[in-house]
Amino acid sequence: MLRWLIGGGREPPGLAEKSPLQSIGEEQTQNPYTELLVLKAHRDIVRFLVRLDDYRFASAGDDGVVVVWSAQTGEKLLELSGHTQKITAVTTFPSLEPGEEQRRLLLTASADRAVVVWDSGTGRQVQRLSCFQSTVKCLTVLQRLDVWLSGGDDLCVWSRKLDLLCKTDHLSDTGISALVEIPQNCVVAAVGRELIIFRLVAPPEGALEWDIVEAKRLLGHQDHILSLVNVNDVSLVSGSHVGELMVWGVLDWTLKAAECNFWDPSLQLDAQQEIKLCQKPNDISIHHVTCDEENVFAAVGRGLYVYNLQMKRLTACQRAAHDSSVLHVAKLPNRQLISCSEDGSVRIWELRENQQAAAEPVPTGFFNMWGFGRVNKQASQPARKQEVATSCSLELIGDLIGHSSSVEMVLYFEEHGLATCSADHLIILWKHGARESERRSLRLFQKLEEQGACAAPSPPGPCAVLA
Amino acid sequence: MIGAPDVVAYTKEDEYEEEPYNEPALPEEYSVPLYPFASQEAHPWSKLSGAKFSRDFILISEFSEQVGPQPLLTIPNDAKVFGTFDLNYFSLRIMSVDYQASFVGHPPGSAYPKLNFVEDSKVVLGDSKEGAFAYVHHLTLYDLEARGFVRPFCMAYISADQHKIMQQFQELSAEFSRASECLKTGNRKAFAGELEKKLKDLDYTRTVLHTETEIQKKANDKGFYSSQAIEKANELASVEKSIIEHQDLLKQIRSYPHRKLKGSELCSGEMEHGQEEAERAPATSHPDDEPAHADPCTCRPTYTPKLIKAKSTKCFDKKLKTLEELCDTEYFTQTLAQLSHIEHMFRGDLCYLLTSQIDRALRRQQRMTNFLFEDLVEDADRATEHPGRMRSQTSHDRPPSRSLEECLIPKVLVSGSSYKSSVESVPIKMEQELREDGDKEAGSFDRQENLDYLDMDMKGSVSSGESIEVLGTEKSACVLAKSDSQASLTAPLSPQVVRSKAVSHRTISEDSIEVLSTCPSEALIPDDFKASYPSAINEEEAYADGEGAIHFHASLSPLGLPEAEEGGLAAGTAAQVDPSCCIGKESSAQLLPLPAAAHALSAEDGVVSIPPQRCRQKEQGFHVDFATDNTDPSPRDNSCEGFPVYELDPSHLLASRDTSKTSLDSCSDTHSYVGSIASTGSDRTPTSAHPAGPSSERHKKKAGQNALKFIRQYPFAHPAIYSLLSGRTLVVLGEDESIVRKLVTALSIFVPNYSRCAKPVKHWVSSPLHIVDFQKWKLIGLQRVASPASAGTLHALSRYSRYTSILDLDNKTLRCPLYRGALVPRLADHRTQIKRGSTYSLHVQSMLTQLCSKAFLYTFCHHLHLPAHDQETRELVASRRLGFLQLNLGLVNEDVRVVQYLAELLKLHYLREAPGAGPPPLRFDYVPSFLYKI
Secondary structure (H helix, E strand, O other): OHHHHHOOOOOOOOHHHHOOOOOOOOOOOOOOEEEEEEEEOOOOOEEEEEEOOOOEEEEEEOOOEEEEEEOOOOOEEEEEEOOOOOEEEEEEEOOOOOOOHHHOEEEEEEOOOOEEEEEOOOOOEEEEEOOOOOOOOEEEEEOOOOEEEEEOOOEEEEEOOOOEEEEOOOOOOOOEEEEEEEOOOEEEEEEOOEEEEEEEEOOOOOOOOOEEEEEEEEOOOOOOEEEEEEEOOOEEEEEEOOOOEEEEEOOOOOEEEEEOOOOOOHHHHHOOHHHHHHHOHHHOOEEEEEEOOOEEEEEEOOEEEEEEOOOOEEEEEEOOOOOOOEEEEEEEOOOEEEEEEOOOEEEEEEEEEOOOHHHOHHHHHHHHHHHOOOOOOOOHHHHHHHHOOOOEEEEEEEEEEOOOOOEEEEEEEOOOEEEEEEOOOEEEEEEEHHHHHHHHHHHHHHHHHHHHHHOOOOOOOOHHHHO | OOOOOOOOOOOOHHHHHOOOOOOOOOOHHHOOOOOOOOOOOOOHHHHOOOOOOOOOEEEEEEEEOOOEEEEEEEEOOOHHHHOOOOHHHHHHHHHOOOOOOOOOEOOOOOOOOEOOOOOOEEEEEEEOOOOEEEEEEEEEEEOOOOHHHEEEEEEEEEEOOHHHHHHOHHHHHHHHHHHHHHHHHHHHHHHHHHHHHHHHHHHHHHHHHHHHHHHHHHHOOOOOOOHHHHHHHHHHHHHHHHHHHHHHHHHHHHOOOOHHHHOOHHHHHHHHHHHHHHHOOOOOOOOOOOOOOOOOOOOOOOOOOOOOOOOOOOOOOOOOOOHHHHHOHHHHHHHHHHHHHHHHHOOOOHHHHHHHHHHHHHHHHOOOOHHHHOOOHHHHHHHHHOHHHHHHHOOOOOOOOOOHHHHHHHHHOOOHHHHHHHHHHOHHHHOOOOHHHHHHHHHHHHHHHHHHHHHHHHOHHHOOOOOEEEEEEOOOHHHOOOOHHHHHHHOOOOHHHHHHHHHHHHHHHOOHHHHHHHOOHHHHOOHHHHHHHHHHHHHHHHHHHHHOOOOHHHHHHHHHOOOHHHHHHHHHHOOOOOOOOOOOHHHHHHOOHHHHHHHHHHOOOOOOOOOOOOOOHHHHHOHHHHHHOOOOOOOOOOOOOOOOHHHHOHHHHHHHHHHHHHHHHHHOOHHHHHHHHHHHOOOOOHHHHOOHHHHHHHHHHHHHHHHHHHHHHOOOHHHHHHHHHOOOEEEEEEOOHHHHHHHHHHHHHHOOOOOOOOOOEEEEEOOOOOHHHHHHOOEEEEEOOOOOHHHHHHHHHHHOHHHEEEEEOOOOEEEEEOOOOOHHHHHOOOOOOOOOHHHHHHHHHHHHHHHHHHHHHHHHOHHHHOOOOOOOOHHHHHHHHHHHHHHHOOOOOOHHHHHHHHHHHHHHHHHOOOOOOOOOOEEOOOOOEEEEEO
């Protein structure tokens, strides 16, 4: 469509021949998001979206400002400013009292080496911690113990009242890139190529001495671990910069399975331009991993991969899901998946059972890739892969175009649709158009009723027309 | 990829710029010879009907007891307006018809002179010699010095179009009554003051006389009275009598019946005010106008009584009070303001007036949906909601205000006269439906029509002009009493009659034989063409009027226009209320006989280019009249409801009207105006530069014209308009800013508003578009740059192609979704015979109003959106909704989306709590787009 605009028969370079990027066209019958609201408050890249409750979410980004939004109307509820530099981590601290949803605390860490605790109901700054030696890159809350942890160059444990309970030694200059809670009062921190398991020792009754001890270091990744996710308290999935996806048991802290390389050597034979692209590590780095009960969804380079935990193998893939790196993946109900990418697009996928998978050419290529991987530690895997066909496929059912720059994160609100944030400083709220329309009608009649109750004659009753 | 389009309707830009239709010139034999008496200022067409004035004006005349009927002033006070029109002669005419003027004097049974509170009389009068028709409003003012204490005045609304006068009679009557009431209130106040002064004079005189008598008595104690003493005594007696008489008069004037004021609440305040003033001893006195009675009194605070000479001579050399003195300056200026308001209000031809009246009144019934397409809503609101504000702007009270509700509703309900005329136009077919009230008219009609022919064709050259038609007084206004004395004035004419009349008017105004011989074309031109003449002319006249320029070429254009324009016109005249729609019930009840009339009529107008819709009853009733009443030009700012500020300031009243006019003229001079308003100027709000009324009207006209042109020029206008109506942003891409701006302005008439604020239209953007722009703007003019920078722009455009339709002006392509509905073809028929911008914009308005009412119905239908019972699924409700749209509202294919979009806007608007909550969500559909080329 660019062509006719530019005119003169000049072909736009690149796009068409670059890759077999799946495109869906304009007719997207399964895409329910037919309404969007552009939310504008940030002045720099928006990197984080965090859900506060059923109808509110907070956004934070490089401008150091946290904004609380209504997911329903897109209204800006609060603007929290207190950080002087970009925000590096956001998490929420659930209120102890069940009735106090509004008083949920919001924790933000920033490059200004401070962590601020906000009251998300009022926007008040509850407390500010500026005693960090390094930038806090991740925050996690252990609700069971009522503590939270901050991970920078070291790992600190804080009480709800913001007392420093204990901290580890200096771990690494690169710092902790990811932090995940696992059972038995343990946390897993991704430090460089290693996963370090720390055990928190809560004090006995009456005592105050907390302690945090290193329990185990899990080695295996060849490169920096970028993503870490806890799957159903049984396994832990980590993904690295060079495309190694490893599944660890969280109880025995051992490697359960690994998909080591998403690089596709088979394509080298084709001598296509694409291979050069593929060889860049960035194209196989695992930026984000999410999961549901049975599957792990990994954003690998520009592609999307579905790894089945039971079968311990990849069941579906979409190697060219986007034009450039996929930054975030989120799971929707109905076996749907949403991915957002550096190219500014958001795509909705559906995981479909595919019985005749073996006959299809795409999975074949996919197996080849696994069969002749560059680094192949798990010798048993390729053989098995070649035997069994993938049973699923990822079908594109819609794309959401709105951002003009890379989409950093997507947040799914059941009732209120999706929120996406992007480097173009915008947040877009994608709404289910038909549902919104119905909702508005309902509100309209409610309002009419309210008004009718007090003053005006009842709303015009055109119902008679149909009768 | 894109070849140059084979067919380009408009290759030249300047052609696009300027007057849209330069259709081929007339064949030689059809061409009308130039007006033989072409004067420098008037163009020939203005003389068509024989009128010697270029547009309607208001004349105030007085029957002076000294010099007889004389014109006092005209509104507008501009010699150009009435031109060579003989005001003196016409004053004589209009002053000679005051049947009711009853004089104060000594009634037979009464000892004292009695003041008669005379009802104003209202008369319609025609003068075929002058080509003028007038609504004449007679009133009498009291003047202590005048004969019988009264001074007869009249205000006349003079127009070349008798139908306009007839059909607007009630409105004219109402408006002039206000003006008259204002004058009379001021006059009563002044009169009471004058009486008080006179009483003081008399009192003083009496005292003086009394003392003199006493002195004489004392000086002369012979026991008998000298003749001098007797004279003094007589004088004293007559002074006593005079005092009693004047006291009585004062009592009468103060006890002016309040019932008269009940009807016009506007004056009651003034009245009280006036009475208060009157009861206080009036502080102001009228200098040097009482030479006979008292010396000019210059002392302000207290009035020094003067001695009244015994014989007050009512000689003819005394100077009568001026109207301003008679009425108190304050009231006088208010009256002038009211009159100039009237002049503004009734500008334009009848068709236009009626249509906009109906339109406004219907819009009033569509409060909920008005904001969608109406940009004048605010004006109306302002006028109705903030009279206080307007008042505060002026140092004086606002002149008698015509609140909209008051005068509009009766207008729509087809005032007696207009209704009747529509009946009379179709005598035979109407009979069965209108027997009860139509019999009489129908019976008399034929005769009258014949008379008409006779009158016009036979007597035309005789130029009788001696006919007077009394329409009615205040009480009988509705009854349209028809006198047979002048049939030509009363009988509204069928098209043919008017045609012949238009011709005969020409012959009247000129030397008949000569004109007939120099004008063979009249005979050659087929009827249809003849019919089109006046309209074409009027259009141009309107331009000339508004812009000080005359476009002769364009005035020839309507040659190809058969009567079908009337069809289009009819379609455009009134908002259409769907029969299935229960909104307009109140009005349709009153209009009950009209649908029948409409059906009868629709058989008649065979040339209607737009197929009759089932929901077009109302305007059909007006159809014939609209088509024929084209005799008067200048459809302008009667939509301007409030007084422009400059007019509200009484001190500037007369002067500034002229200056404002000239400023308007200068800025709107001919072609440069076209460029400025429609291209560069249109982005800034038109109100900034000009008074709101006229320019927005003109703006509308321009937009309508350009929209029409767009529709004709581009075969893919329909999908483009559909995009706008369904809320898909239309990007107009082009290199030339003025062309883009112009088209954007034109297309903006199709853009629904979010709320009452400005339309979501961005006239000119040169930076790449973002998603926010599509949420905010629904129509964008985008610059195509040749530089590499444009790549970003184009890339953004292609990226967001899902949200936009793209109209490429340079390549003449349109990329947008398919449209297969039935709505837009009706709205924008490229074969439409509508040629005038204002007509077309009215047509669009009516179609959109209809659309709005559908959207309203859809939005507020309870059962369409809520499940009827608990078990009902969402899908069931949705299917019911769709069924309603398709079956009940008769929407086809994509039309559904239009109504759905409007419904969403309605909901959002209604639900919006805070007014400034930003644009509504961007709604879009996942539908494929297609590329259209010419």
